[in-house]
Amino acid sequence: MDILKEISEKLQLGDDEKVSVFTKQAIEEKIPPKEILDKGLIQGMDIIGAKYKVHEIFLPEVLLAAKAMHAGMAILKPMFIKEGIPSIGKVVMGTVQGDLHDIGKNLVGIMLKGAGFEVIDLGNNVSPLKFIETAKKENADVIGMSALLTTTMPVMKRVLDLLKEEDLCDRIKTIIGGAPVSEEYAKEIGADAYGYDSANAVEAVKKLVRNEK
C-alpha cells in the first residue's frame, strides 16, 4: 500500500506507534515532509473530522487520532525547521486570569495539535499581559482564550484592549470559548472568532490563519 495512505489509515485508527514508524519510513523513502504532512497526516485527520461531524465516530476516536497525528508531527517538526517550512499556524492559548477551569481549553489544545497547529498552552489563570507577551515573543498567529465563569469573561476583553493598544489586531487573531461565552459575546468584545466546541474551534482557527471570515 502507498505509504502515505498507510499513515492516513493508521492515524484514523489512533495507532500512534504505527504512525511514527510509517512517517519515519516515508522520510527514508525521500518523500518530502510537506507531502507526508498534507497527504498522510492531515488527510487522515480531515477524514476523522468529517466522520466526527456526522457522529459516525465520537470524541475518544478523534482524540486518539489527534494523538497519532502528534506522534507523526514530532518526527516531521525538526525537518520543517531545518527546511524553513512554516507550520500551518501557531496558537497561544490559556484559561483567563481568575479562572482555573481548563478541561475545555485542554481539549481544544489537543484538537488543534491534532490538526497540525503549533500550540503554546499557558495553562490556567493567565494574565492579559502574559497572553500578549507570549504571542509577540512566539510570533503566534492566534490567541485562544477560555473562561468558564461569567465573572472571568471580562478578562477576555482586557486582552483584546491590550492588542488594540499595541496595534496587533491585524497580525494576531483571537478566538474565545467556554460555557458562558457565546458568538454574540465574541462580537460584542471584538474577538475574531468563537468556537462552540473543540472541533468547531479548530475549524474557526483554520479560517483565522487563512484570513477567512
Place this chain on the structure above:
Amino acid sequence: MRPIVRFLSDELIERIISEARDVLCNLGVEIHNKNILSMLQDYGAKVEMDRYYVLFTDEIIDRALKTVPRSFKLYDVLGNETHDFSGYNVYFTPGSAALNILDYSSKKIRKPKTGDYIRYAKVISKLNNIASQSTAFIPADVPENISDSYRLYLSLLYCEKPVVTGAFTIEAFNIMKEFQLTIRGTKDELKVKPLTIFSCCPTSPLKWSDVTSQNLVDCAHFSIPIEFISMPLSGFIAPVTLVGTLVQHTAETLSGVVISQLTNPGTPVLYGGSPAIFDVRYETTPMGAVETEMIDCAYNEIGKYLGIPTQAYISLSDSKQLDAQAGLESGVGATLAALSGINNISGPGMLDFESCQSLEKLVLDNEICGMVLHMIKGIEPKEDFPSLPRFEELKKVQHLLISEHTRKYLREVFYFPGPIIDRANRTRWQAEGSLTLLQRAHSEVEKLIKDYTPSRLPDSTKKELTKLMEKEAHHYGMERLPKKPG
C-alpha cells in the same frame, strides 16, 4: 439489577383475581357465538343459549390456567427469532389500527392510502428499538371488507418484522391466515414459528361479539398468538376505582383465556388490554392519563401472577400533534411499561385516542423506546473495582476520554440517540438551521425511507401473497389493487 416498578401487593392481586372469578362464575359473560357457548357448556359451564349467556366455573378457569403458555416466541418473515415473551423481557410495537394519519405538510389529519402504508412499513423496518410492526393504520383506498387483510399484506411485503394485527370480520381471518401459511409453508411450521399476534377484543362490560370471539377461536385453531384487549373505562362502563376496573379487566381477560385454551390448549396468548379512565369533562378516554397507565401496569402484574406474558397500549398520547404533550405522555407511558415488565408495549406513533398515526412521532418514539430499553438494563459494575487505579489515571492525564476503560464501555453504558434528540449547544443548533423537533423528525423519516432496503422475503413468496390479495380484492368487487408508488 433490572429496575422494577410494582403497584399491587400479592395479597391485593389474589383478592382481585378472586373477585373476578366470582364475577365470571356468578354474574357471567355475554358471548354472541353459539359454537363457543356450546363448547363452554360441554366443559360444564352453565349456558343460557337464548340470552347468549354463560356462567363460568372455577374448574374451567383452572383448566385454562394450567395449559396457557408461560412464554412464547415470535419470528420474522424469514423465520428468525425476534421476540421471547417471557419474564420481564420487553418489546415495543407501534400503536395499531389508526383511522387517520397526521400529514406532515398540511399538519392536518387525513385518511391514509396505500402509499402512506408503504412509507410506514419502510420506516418501521429501519427502527431498531421497535421490534415488531403492527398494522398501524387502515388504508382507505380499498374496500372496507379487505382493509384489514390489505394492511397485513402490505406489511408482509415491505417489512421483515413480525406483525401485531387483527381481523375486522370473521371472513377476513381466512385470507390473513393464508398469508401466513404461504410464508411459513405449513400449519405446523406456523405453529412452531409464529409470525403474527392477533388482537381479540372483548366488549366491556363482560361481553364478546360474534366477530371477535370467532377470531379468537380461529386463531386458537392455528396456534396463532392472541392478545386480549379488554377495554374497561373507569367511571363509565367500569367501576371508577382502579381496583374495580382491574377486577373487570381480569374477568374479561380470563374469559378470553378460557375460550382460547378450551379451543386449543397451549394456544399462546398475551394478557393484554387497552383500558382507560373516562374523562367526564370531555367524554373521552385518555390513553395518556397517568391512571390509565397505572391500570395497565397493574393488570400486567396480575397477568404475571397468573404466569401469562403481557401486553398493553401504553406508550402513546392523546395530543393532536407532535408536541410536548405527545412526548410527555408517550415517554411516561413507555417508562412505566418497561419498568413494570409489560412484555409487548403497544403505542409508538399513536396520537389522538388511538385514532391517528404519525411517522414523525414514530421516529421520536423510537428514541424514547431506545432510552427506556437502555434504562431497564439497570446499573452494573463494569471493571469499576478497585477504583483507585482509574482515579490515579484521571489525576495524571486530567481526563478519561481516551482511557481504555472509556473506549471499552462507552457504547455499552451510554445510549446515543439519533439526530431527532437535540443535544447540540445553542450555537451549533443555530448553525444547523435552528430545526424544531418536528422538522428533525420529518427529515429522519425521509432519510429512513430513502435508505430502505427491500424485504428479503423471496420474490416468489411475494408474488404468491399478491395473487392471494388480488383474488380477495376481486371477490369484494375491486378489479385491481391500488398502484404501489415508488
